[in-house]
Amino acid sequence: MLEALSPELVQRAQEGEPIVVSEIYDRYQRGIFRYLYYRVGDQQIAEDLTSEVFLRMIEKISTYQDHRLSFQAWLFQIARNISIDHYRKMNIRKNVELEEEHPGSGEAPLDLVARELTSEKLCQALDELPDSQRDVIIMRFVVGMPIGEVAETLHKTVDSIKGLQRRALLTLRDILTEWEVNYV
Amino acid sequence: MYKEDDRLEDRLNEMEKGHRLPDADLEGDQESGELSSLVYLAASIRGLPHPEQRAATARAEKRQLMAAAQDRKRKKQRVGWSPNGGFTGQWMVIPAVAGAALLILMAFVLAAGAGIYYSGPIGAQAAVLSSTSGLVEVLDEEGTAGWTAISDGDKVKSGERLRTGADSRVVLTFFDGTQVTLDPNTDLMLNEIDGDWGKKLRVSLIQNGGMTSHQVVPLKGNDSAYSILTPSGEASVRGTSFNVMVEDTGDSVFAVETGAVLVSNNGDEAVLAAGQGLVTELGKPLEATSFLFLLNGELQDNSGKTWTVEGVSFTVKGGTRIDTNLEVGDSVLVSGRISNKNEWIADSIVAYEADAPGGSFTGVVTGVSPGQVEIDGNLFTLPEGQPEVNSGDLVRVQFTIIDGAWVVVKLEVLDSREPSEPEPEPEPEIEEPDEPETALFFASEEDKVTICGQVEPFMNTLVYEADESAEDLHLSLVVTVEQGLEYIVDPVSFTPDTSFTIQPGGEQLITVDVALKEGLDALPPQAEVEIKVEVKNEDTGELTGAAYKVKWECDEELPEEEQEDSDGDGDRCTRDTQHPHALTLAQEYAAYGATYDKIWDWFCHDNLGFGEIELGYKLHIEYGEALGVGYSPDEIIEMRLGGLGWGQIKQELKQAAKDLLVGEESQEKVPPGKEKSEEAKNKDKPNKKDD
Numbered sequence: 001m002l003e004a005l006s007p008e009l010v011q012r013a014q015e016g017e018p019i020v021v022s023e024i025y026d027r028y029q030r031g032i033f034r035y036l037y038y039r040v041g042d043q044q045i046a047e048d049l050t051s052e053v054f055l056r057m058i059e060k061i062s063t064y065q066d067h068r069l070s071f072q073a074w075l076f077q078i079a080r081n082i083s084i085d086h087y088r089k090m091n092i093r094k095n096v097e098l099e100e101e102h103p104g105s106g107e108a109p110l111d112l113v114a115r116e117l118t119s120e121k122l123c124q125a126l127d128e129l130p131d132s133q134r135d136v137i138i139m140r141f142v143v144g145m146p147i148g149e150v151a152e153t154l155h156k157t158v159d160s161i162k163g164l165q166r167r168a169l170l171t172l173r174d175i176l177t178e179w180e181v182n183y184v
Numbered sequence: 185m186y187k188e189d190d191r192l193e194d195r196l197n198e199m200e201k202g203h204r205l206p207d208a209d210l211e212g213d214q215e216s217g218e219l220s221s222l223v224y225l226a227a228s229i230r231g232l233p234h235p236e237q238r239a240a241t242a243r244a245e246k247r248q249l250m251a252a253a254q255d256r257k258r259k260k261q262r263v264g265w266s267p268n269g270g271f272t273g274q275w276m277v278i279p280a281v282a283g284a285a286l287l288i289l290m291a292f293v294l295a296a297g298a299g300i301y302y303s304g305p306i307g308a309q310a311a312v313l314s315s316t317s318g319l320v321e322v323l324d325e326e327g328t329a330g331w332t333a334i335s336d337g338d339k340v341k342s343g344e345r346l347r348t349g350a351d352s353r354v355v356l357t358f359f360d361g362t363q364v365t366l367d368p369n370t371d372l373m374l375n376e377i378d379g380d381w382g383k384k385l386r387v388s389l390i391q392n393g394g395m396t397s398h399q400v401v402p403l404k405g406n407d408s409a410y411s412i413l414t415p416s417g418e419a420s421v422r423g424t425s426f427n428v429m430v431e432d433t434g435d436s437v438f439a440v441e442t443g444a445v446l447v448s449n450n451g452d453e454a455v456l457a458a459g460q461g462l463v464t465e466l467g468k469p470l471e472a473t474s475f476l477f478l479l480n481g482e483l484q485d486n487s488g489k490t491w492t493v494e495g496v497s498f499t500v501k502g503g504t505r506i507d508t509n510l511e512v513g514d515s516v517l518v519s520g521r522i523s524n525k526n527e528w529i530a531d532s533i534v535a536y537e538a539d540a541p542g543g544s545f546t547g548v549v550t551g552v553s554p555g556q557v558e559i560d561g562n563l564f565t566l567p568e569g570q571p572e573v574n575s576g577d578l579v580r581v582q583f584t585i586i587d588g589a590w591v592v593v594k595l596e597v598l599d600s601r602e603p604s605e606p607e608p609e610p611e612p613e614i615e616e617p618d619e620p621e622t623a624l625f626f627a628s629e630e631d632k633v634t635i636c637g638q639v640e641p642f643m644n645t646l647v648y649e650a651d652e653s654a655e656d657l658h659l660s661l662v663v664t665v666e667q668g669l670e671y672i673v674d675p676v677s678f679t680p681d682t683s684f685t686i687q688p689g690g691e692q693l694i695t696v697d698v699a700l701k702e703g704l705d706a707l708p709p710q711a712e713v714e715i716k717v718e719v720k721n722e723d724t725g726e727l728t729g730a731a732y733k734v735k736w737e738c739d740e741e742l743p744e745e746e747q748e749d750s751d752g753d754g755d756r757c758t759r760d761t762q763h764p765h766a767l768t769l770a771q772e773y774a775a776y777g778a779t780y781d782k783i784w785d786w787f788c789h790d791n792l793g794f795g796e797i798e799l800g801y802k803l804h805i806e807y808g809e810a811l812g813v814g815y816s817p818d819e820i821i822e823m824r825l826g827g828l829g830w831g832q833i834k835q836e837l838k839q840a841a842k843d844l845l846v847g848e849e850s851q852e853k854v855p856p857g858k859e860k861s862e863e864a865k866n867k868d869k870p871n872k873k874d875d
Contacts, residue, residue, distance in 0.1 A: 016257030018250040033237040141229040162189035169222040183228040
């Protein structure tokens with residue numbers, strides 16, 4: 001779990017200190033990139049969107065107020081919005097919440113030779129989940145966010161995130177079982 | 185349901201804290217078993233090797249971000265006239281007692297018609313371009329107009345960004361005469377250009393890449409400043425000449441010619457004196473300073489990491505900037521640093537024609553005798569008229585090389601440093617951290633595969649043995665064909681072929697696969713293919729030292745009629761029937777003048793393999809025919825017979841194609857190596873026919 005950004009660092013970042021901006025980048029770049037990677041499933045696009053997230057951060061940082069939500073949650077809100085914009089532009093997916101549907105309805109991954117869970121298989125399986133469930137899985141178990149920050153980021157209560165988290169894991173488990181992918 | 189959600193969260197929190205995962209088999213009821221399976225799944229996701237952003241991309245992105253932040257900061261601090269009516273920025277705090285002065289100032293600003301900024305001397309807020317060559321572009325402050333080409337006489341101002349293309353240069357001159365030269369492929373943001381009466385200059389630059397050379401007129405007054413920020417350090421000067429190079433990794437090289445430069449990075453500071461240089465690396469403390477060298481002359485060896493010019497060997501690192509297409513025999517200029525271990529490390533190597541070979545460097549006099557002086561262990565002939573020096577003096581020497589001997593042209597005693605300072609005693613402590621205690625190695629360092637049929641892929645394992653606290657390594661493979669280019673398709677395929685990350689204690693499977701050239705269905709007898717696999721650290725750009733070679737060879741004896749003609753009496757060429765391979769080639773390349781006799785001649789009298797002969801035709805098709813370069817297959821084969829390697833021939837053809845494209849006047853081509861070919865033929869290939 002990442003240590004929260006101190007108010008002093010936030011203020012210095014708002015003043016545009018390059019060294020602080022550099023520190024923020026070092027701290028959050030990996031998580032933001034991974035979040036976007038599992039959202040879009042493409043290395044190059046995820047890299048481009050990561051860049052966009054941090055540039056937008058510079059642009060909007062003066063509006064950030066630390067008493068309202070954590071910096072990490074704020075940054076992931078930017079990332080989420082950018083990924084939604086991306087889909088909207090690309091018209092790849094629906095940008096609204098998908099109805100929760102029966103798990104495993106999509107096609108199985110092509111490569112079933114190695115039946116161990118890999119990042120590629122996870123990416124394919126996450127693609128079968130509704131957006132909010134997918135966000136919860138990525139933020140909680142890929143990025144390692146505390147449940148409270150996930151709730152802040154997704155504008156939901158902690159209890160609703162707990163519910164989404166359980167349903168997401170159940171769905172994912174069923175998909176992987178159907179694909180005969182071993183995750184234990 | 186809510187209870188289940190909470191129970192799951194509790195179990196996940198326990199997992200988070202490192203508690204043992206529940207044993208699914210021991211869970212009593214179905215509900216608990218389900219919970220366990222979800223916790224296991226979460227743990228599995230957590231434990232996966234998740235994708236990483238490519239290191240080079242991340243570095244570039246970070247630089248861009250820092251520049252954007254700096255730009256934003258500068259805009260906030262700028263003294264500006266707000267359209268809402270009033271000054272913004274630091275002038276907001278001007279006390280009321282200064283109201284009258286403010287009114288006068290406002291009147292001045294408005295009267296001057298500037299409308300926006302307070303103005304100092306004319307031209308103080310701009311730099312003028314001169315000596316523009318190639319493509320020089322500017323991006324305006326808002327970036328709305330995009331990159332626009334500019335040239336001599338144009339002005340650039342604060343907030344604008346300049347970049348030079350390949351083979352492009354430009355000189356910027358500030359109002360006090362200070363100049364900065366941008367070398368090719370340089371990206372420089374003009375963060376602040378300002379000045380005041382009394383030749384007070386305030387310049388702040390951000391260099392994102394490339395190389396700049398600065399000639400700073402001694403600054404006047406305490407509020408003058410000249411600084412240049414790079415991704416890994418900042419240089420502040422008061423009046424000096426110095427160079428700054430920013431490598432692709434973001435690491436920077438600061439080199440001082442005259443005066444002194446204060447370099448800072450991560451809170452560390454170092455003062456560089458004339459003749460000294462310093463490398464700053466992202467996120468690392470400052471290194472010890474080192475002395476600089478320049479060397480020009482003939483490139484004698486450019487293989488591996490140690491190159492030689494005029495008998496002087498130096499190290500080439502991943503970040504060294506090297507002109508393309510440099511070959512042995514070219515005249516070059518090398519600039520670099522001399523480490524405390526007396527290792528000469530090149531920072532840049534460029535093509536350069538000089539009247540005579542020579543160079544310059546800064547070092548300590550290690551011995552003096554009549555007519556000779558030894559500097560850092562290098563012996564020089566000391567002509568009369570040079571200043572007297574003593575052992576221990578810190579000197580800068582310019583020298584020329586005559587018949588291999590170094591002769592002093594100019595010797596300058598630098599009195600700004602204590603003579604004993606550069607002594608190498610403390611070097612182990614300073615240099616130790618630089619020695620990578622790499623535990624990165626291949627499970628097998630060299631493997632020989634004897635096979636006379638189809639070549640099979642070869643696998644090896646890269647092992648990273650290190651403590652868990654060690655950092656992950658971001659690596660990529662460098663694969664070089666060292667032998668057998670005539671048999672296999674180049675480039676060879678290998679995996680992983682993109683950068684990859686290896687964690688301490690981890691392993692990475694490496695696969696190298698080669699494909700035989702068209703027309704070859706098996707590795708022929710006596711053929712050898714050797715491939716070297718090296719590992720590059722993506723963060724430093726340097727090779728790690730982990731390497732292995734894989735060699736495929738077929739040790740079967742040649743069929744009797746194809747064996748080497750050991751006594752030179754033509755046994756190799758004795759056949760009752762036509763050789764099928766020669767026949768195939770003759771038919772396949774008949775349109776390009778191939779005949780059975782010609783191919784057979786090359787094969788049996790010039791000892792060329794069929795693969796090589798075919799390569800000659802293919803190169804002709806690729807360059808001669810497609811690009812109209814004009815080298816016939818026969819001329820290409822002549823180059824080969826003249827002793828040129830296939831890589832050199834390819835370079836020659838590429839260059840010829842390039843020359844053709846830029847419209848250079850077509851000249852009578854004499855294939856390189858032809859003279860040598862004639863000589864070689866006269867010596868040991870008496871039967872070569874003229875076609």
